[in-house]
Structures are given as structure tokens and as C-alpha cells.
Amino acid sequence: MEHDFGSMAALIGDPVRARILWILFGGRAYTASELAACVDTSPQNLSMHLAKLIKADLLSVEVQGRHRYYSFSRPEVAYAVESLAGLLPRKPGASQAAEKEDPPIRVCRTCYDHLAGSVGVAVTESLVGMGTIRLSGRTFEVTEKGDRWFDAIGIDCAELRAQRRGFARACLDWTERRPHLAGSLGAALLQVMMDRQWLRRMEGTRAVLVTGKGRKAMSEYF
Amino acid sequence: MEHDFGSMAALIGDPVRARILWILFGGRAYTASELAACVDTSPQNLSMHLAKLIKADLLSVEVQGRHRYYSFSRPEVAYAVESLAGLLPRKPGASQAAEKEDPPIRVCRTCYDHLAGSVGVAVTESLVGMGTIRLSGRTFEVTEKGDRWFDAIGIDCAELRAQRRGFARACLDWTERRPHLAGSLGAALLQVMMDRQWLRRMEGTRAVLVTGKGRKAMSEYF
DNA sequence: AAGACAGTTCATTTTAAACTGAACTGTAAA
DNA sequence: TTTACAGTTCAGTTTAAAATGAACTGTCTT
Numbered sequence: 001m002e003h004d005f006g007s008m009a010a011l012i013g014d015p016v017r018a019r020i021l022w023i024l025f026g027g028r029a030y031t032a033s034e035l036a037a038c039v040d041t042s043p044q045n046l047s048m049h050l051a052k053l054i055k056a057d058l059l060s061v062e063v064q065g066r067h068r069y070y071s072f073s074r075p076e077v078a079y080a081v082e083s084l085a086g087l088l089p090r091k092p093g094a095s096q097a098a099e100k101e102d103p104p105i106r107v108c109r110t111c112y113d114h115l116a117g118s119v120g121v122a123v124t125e126s127l128v129g130m131g132t133i134r135l136s137g138r139t140f141e142v143t144e145k146g147d148r149w150f151d152a153i154g155i156d157c158a159e160l161r162a163q164r165r166g167f168a169r170a171c172l173d174w175t176e177r178r179p180h181l182a183g184s185l186g187a188a189l190l191q192v193m194m195d196r197q198w199l200r201r202m203e204g205t206r207a208v209l210v211t212g213k214g215r216k217a218m219s220e221y222f
Numbered sequence: 223m224e225h226d227f228g229s230m231a232a233l234i235g236d237p238v239r240a241r242i243l244w245i246l247f248g249g250r251a252y253t254a255s256e257l258a259a260c261v262d263t264s265p266q267n268l269s270m271h272l273a274k275l276i277k278a279d280l281l282s283v284e285v286q287g288r289h290r291y292y293s294f295s296r297p298e299v300a301y302a303v304e305s306l307a308g309l310l311p312r313k314p315g316a317s318q319a320a321e322k323e324d325p326p327i328r329v330c331r332t333c334y335d336h337l338a339g340s341v342g343v344a345v346t347e348s349l350v351g352m353g354t355i356r357l358s359g360r361t362f363e364v365t366e367k368g369d370r371w372f373d374a375i376g377i378d379c380a381e382l383r384a385q386r387r388g389f390a391r392a393c394l395d396w397t398e399r400r401p402h403l404a405g406s407l408g409a410a411l412l413q414v415m416m417d418r419q420w421l422r423r424m425e426g427t428r429a430v431l432v433t434g435k436g437r438k439a440m441s442e443y444f
Numbered sequence: 445a446a447g448a449c450a451g452t453t454c455a456t457t458t459t460a461a462a463c464t465g466a467a468c469t470g471t472a473a474a
Numbered sequence: 475t476t477t478a479c480a481g482t483t484c485a486g487t488t489t490a491a492a493a494t495g496a497a498c499t500g501t502c503t504t
Contacts (some may be wrong), residue, residue, distance in 0.1 A: 005307040006240025012306075013235035014462080018228020032481060045463055047482055057311065066471040066480050076308050083305040084234075085227040086298050089279065236492075254451060267493055269452055288450050288501040 011056050012084065016041055017049050020070075021058070025081050028171065029062065029071035115190045115199075116171070120180040123189075126222035127181065133168065140168040140181060150185070153192055153221070160184045233278055234306065238263055239271050242292075243280070247303050249338050250393060250404075251284065251293035337412045337421075338393065342402040345411075348444035349403065355390065362390040362403060372407070375414055375443070382406040 012018060019039045023030060030038070036046045050070060053059040060073035072078055115123060124140075127133045132146030142150065147157050161167050163184050171182035181189065193199050198217050234240060241261045245252060252260070258268045272292060275281040282295035294300055337345060346362075349355045354368030364372065369379050383389045393404035403411065415421050420439050 003244055003307055003310075004240075005244070005303065005310060006235055006237055008235075008306045008309040009231045009240060010235030010237075013228055013230075013232030015228055015232075016462080018226075018231060022225055022227070033479095042464070043481065044465085044483085048462080051482085056309075058309065068481070076305070080302075080305040080309050081227060083298070083302040084230045085225055087230040087278075087280065087302050088225075088227060238492080255449095264494070265451065266453085266495085270492080273452085290451070 008056070008058075008080070011052060011058065012080065014049065016045065017053060020046075020049060020053070021077070021081055024059070024070065024072055025078060029069035031067045031069055035070065115186065115193070116180055121178050123218070123222055124180040125178075130222075133181065135170060135179065139183070140170055140185070142168060142185070150189075155185070155188045155192060157185065160188060230278065230280075230302070233274060233280065234302065236271065238267065239275060242268075242271060242275070243299070243303055246281070246292065246294055247300060249293075251291035253289045253291055257292065337408065337415070338402055343400050345440070345444055346402040347400070352444075355403065357392060357401060361405070362392055362407070364390060364407070372411075377407070377410045377414060379407065382410060 012021060016039055020035055023035065023038050032043065032046060032050060035050075036043050039046060050059065050061075054061060057073050058077050059070050062069045062071075124133075127146070128135065130145075130149070131143055132149045133140040133142050142157055150157050157167075167183050168181060168185040169183035170179035171186070180186070190199075196217065197213055234243060238261055242257055245257065245260050254265065254268060254272060257272075258265050261268060272281065272283075276283060279295050280299050281292050284291045284293075346355075349368070350357065352367075352371070353365055354371045355362040355364050364379055372379050379389075389405050390403060390407040391405035392401035393408070402408070412421075418439065419435055
């Protein structure tokens with residue numbers, strides 16, 4: 001009978017840890033120093049909190065040289081964060097109808113600046129299937145055919161490649177556990193889809209809705 | 223960007239409050255003194271914690287004379303508790319397959335001593351539809367036809383009515399938000415269904431499985 | 445009307461946990 | 475090989491929040 005779920009809530013409930021989890025909720029892995037900067041606390045203190053989260057298996061670390069990348073260890077963590085966020089007093093303007101269904105964030109959301117969730121993964125896998133991109137380690141490569149495809153929908157790969165930031169990184173989705181397209185190419189693709197009104201952001205969340213127009217267009221393009 | 227879900231986690235994370243929520247997770251409403259007894263703390267302290275939970279709209283009170291009945295104010299609270307419980311390290315013996323699906327507790331579970339969840343609600347509504355019981359305020363009335371129906375499956379209503387506890391209370395289910403049959407009649411009905419092997423309790427939880435035999439029998443009876 | 449009971453409020457004490465400062469490992473650059 | 479950087483560990487301090495004791499409101503019983 002005695003169920004110790006309270007200890008998990010207490011763990012998540014500390015303000016610093018909650019801010020850490022909210023940042024990691026985006027799906028990207030962060031280093032300890034990046035987190036310390038975002039969360040605005042001392043490195044020692046942050047380290048203590050990270051240690052607690054690791055011990056409870058809410059986070060996992062990947063060591064890369066002298067950097068340590070922290071991220072959610074399992075999708076359950078994201079579900080818990082989601083459901084806790086769902087407890088907050090709703091803003092008056094929020095639509096009631098949408099709330100009843102499963103949280104849209106699981107299905108389709110933005111991760112940092114690119115498309116994630118099952119839609120993000122599906123789009124990525126479709127691009128792979130079409131032979132436009134190819135997974136290679138931690139990044140995607142764009143094929144010649146892919147260059148033409150992206151050009152057709154208004155994305156200039158050459159220009160993006162010239163940018164300083166990663167061009168076509170592979171970002172791991174914590175609900176799907178499969179890679180999706182990130183980097184400047186992922187961001188550009190999201191931008192195009194937004195511009196064409198295939199997707200619409202929901203205010204105050206990372207959730208994205210697929211519009212009717214978007215559904216049609218995507219079944220054609222992908 | 224700043225999302226204060228941590229305050230909700232902190233609220234749930236206190237050991238006393240967590241125990242309160244776990245008890246109320248059963249779906250039944252409890253008075254402050256009942257909770258104090260279950261949770262093993264002083265009435266003042268409990269009152270303070272209840273006040274905090276009320277203020278955050280996690281619980282709601284219903285005043286009945288000098289008693290105050292506390293229960294979840296909305297199903298989101300139950301979801302959050304569920305997802306937090308899902309974060310606990312899994313026991314080695316637990317079946318992996320069952321975990322993947324939606325927690326069975328939402329579908330069919332016992333609430334104190336009677337059948338709740340969607341099955342509990344469905345059974346109750348079927349009884350109403352058959353004209354065996356009729357909702358009247360906070361209790362159900364058993365019709366003449368109902369007396370015979372219950373007698374046929376081995377429940378003596380006259381005997382139950384003589385008992386001190388409520389005979390056929392209406393209990394509100396937090397996932398379905400609809401009343402289901404509680405009280406001594408509800409308990410007796412659950413007992414019969416257990417005895418006949420229509421249902422089987424899952425160890426360590428309130429979840430109840432509908433057996434194959436149960437499915438057949440219930441489609442016949444309800 | 446008097447007492448018992450259910451429950452709350454408020455001021456005070458207690459306690460657990462977050463934070464700080466200083467010292468320490470291991471990695472990378474100069 | 476020296477210096478800087480990323481991150482952790484540990485002992486001591488601080489602080490916010492839970493628990494306690496005493497007094498209070500309202501309700502039911504006899």
C-alpha cells in the first residue's frame with residue numbers, strides 16, 4: 001500500500017531542479033555549466049542537484065572529454081513533467097476543448113527551434129525513405145537529390161552549410177527514442193512549414209498543431 | 223518560458239501531503255479526521271496541509287454538517303499522481319508488457335470496497351438503464367424490480383439496508399466524473415463479482431482485471 | 445443550555461535540506 | 475609542463491517550511 005511516489009515529487013519540486021528539468025524538457029542535452037548559467041546558481045550547488053537527479057535515475061550523463069552532457073534518462077520523466085505542468089491554474093483564454101485530449105506536446109512539438117515529437121520523427125524518416133537525407137553518426141547528410149528537394153520548397157542548403165552552427169544534426173527524441181532532423185536545416189524546415197501555415201504554435205507551450213492544410217500538404221510532400 | 227510546474231511538484235512532494243494524495247487517489251472522499259488517522263499526524267498539521275492543497279486547487283472540500291469531505295478537485299491531479307508513481311524504480315518481478323499500456327487503474331479499479339473506474343460507472347449506468355436502481359440525490363434507490371434482480375444474483379437488499387453504514391451511496395469517480403454505486407450494496411456487488419471470478423485483483427494496486435469469464439457474464443447480466 | 449466533537453487559526457519551535465567556501469580530480473589547451 | 479577549465483566533493487552555515495501547543499469557531503447531541 002505505501003507508495004513512495006512523494007519522494008519523486010519532492011525531487012522534482014525543488015526550484016533549481018525544476019528549472020533544470022524544464023530546460024531539459026526541450027529534449028536537448030546540456031552540459032553542467034550551460035545548466036548553471038540557465039538556472040542561475042553556483043556550479044557546486046548545481047552539481048549537487050544533478051547528482052540527486054542522477055541517483056533517482058531521472059537524468060543520465062554522457063561524458064565527452066571534459067564535458068558532461070545531461071538529459072532525461074527515460075520518457076517517463078517527460079510525462080511526469082508534462083502532467084505536473086498540466087496542474088497549473090489555466091489561463092482564462094486557453095481553449096477548453098483542446099485540453100480534454102492527450103496533451104498535444106507528445107504528438108507534435110518544437111524542440112529548441114526544430115520540429116520534434118512523433119511528427120518530427122515521421123517527417124525525418126520520410127525524408128530518409130525518399131533518399132533526400134541519410135543518417136551518419138550524429139548528423140544527417142543531404143544527398144544530391146535532397147539538395148534539389150529542399151531547393152524546391154525554398155531552402156538553400158549551400159547557404160545553411162556556410163553558417164557557423166551545425167547544419168543537419170540528429171537530435172534524439174525522448175518520447176520516440178528515435179533521431180529527428182535538427183541543426184540549421186531542421187530549423188529552416190520548421191520555418192518553412194510555419195510560413196506555409198502547415199503548423200500553428202500553441203501559445204505558452206512547445207506544442208504545435210498540424211493544420212488541415214498542413215495535413216494535406218504533408219501527405220503530398222512526405 | 224518560465225513555467226512554474228515545480229511549485230506543483232513541491233506541493234505534492236511533502237511526505238504528509240503525498241500520503242494524503244495517495245489515499246485520495248482511491249477516488250473516495252475523506253474527512254479531515256479520517257485522513258489524520260491514516261496519515262498519522264496531528265489535526266492541526268493536517269489542516270495546514272489540506273489548506274495548501276485546496277489553495278492550489280488540487281483538492282476540493284464539500285461541507286456536510288460538521289464534517290468536511292476532501293477529494294481531488296479534478297482528474298488532472300490523479301494523472302499527475304499516476305505519472306509520478308510511474309517514475310519509481312520498477313521492481314524486478316513486475317511484468318514489462320503490462321506497463322506499456324495505459325495504467326489499468328483508470329479503466330477498472332476498486333474504490334475503497336466497491337467497483338470504480340469506467341467499468342464501475344458502466345455497471346452502475348447499466349443498472350439504472352435496466353430500472354433496477356435510480357439516482358436520487360446522493361444515494362441510489364433500489365426499485366422493486368431491482369430487489370428481485372439483486373436477489374437473483376445472491377444479494378439480499380433487506381439485510382443490507384438493516385446495516386448501519388450507507389446502503390447505496392453514490393460515489394463520484396474522478397476519471398469518469400460520473401456517479402457509481404457505493405455503500406454496502408456496492409460492496410456486496412463487488413464481492414459477488416469477485417466470488418464468481420468475474421474480476422481478479424492485481425497485487426499491490428487497486429487495479430482490477432476483468433476475466434474472460436467476467437466479460438461474458440457481464441455482457442449477459444448488464 | 446452544556447458539553448463533546450470536527451476542524452481551523454496563530455505564534456513558536458524544530459528540523460531537514462539548500463546553499464556557500466575551500467579544496468580537490470581529471471581534461472584540454474599554450 | 476604549466477596554466478586554465480569543467481566539474482565534483484566535503485564541512486559549515488543559512489533558511490524555508492513542517493510540526494507543535496494553545497486558543498478559537500461552528501455543529502451536533504442530550
